[in-house]
Amino acid sequence: MNDWEAVASYALSLPDTEPSTSYGQPAIKTRGKMFVSAGHVDGSFHVRSPHEEKAVLIATNPDIFWQTPHYETWPGLLVRYGASDTTRVACVIARAWWDQASTRQRKAYGDRP
Secondary structure: OOOHHHHHHHHHOOOOEEEEEEOOEEEEEEOOEEEEEOOOOOOEEEEEOOHHHHHHHHHHOOOOEEOOHHHOOOOEEEEEOOOOOHHHHHHHHHHHHHHHOOHHHHHHHOOOO
16 A cells, blocks of 8 residues: 555445545545544554554554554554555554444444454
């Protein structure tokens, strides 16, 4: 996922998603809830992530997952474009979608990625 277009394309492949905006930046939402956005930091995009998972992602792969002081208290983190582990990045995006999905959507999709 080398740029926002690639990230958005993947996110929009998840069920019941739509392009939108969040804080003036392009974003993808499900049920009106943002789960991934272009963010405000060049070279990275923002994805929602529970604090516990965010800490693990940053600790285990800080070259891909990171945050600025702005995101420390927010349930989300930054992901660098062009990350080598695209499978892990896709999983994090899918988890973010799943966390915002309805019970019906979750049942249709399956277990949390």
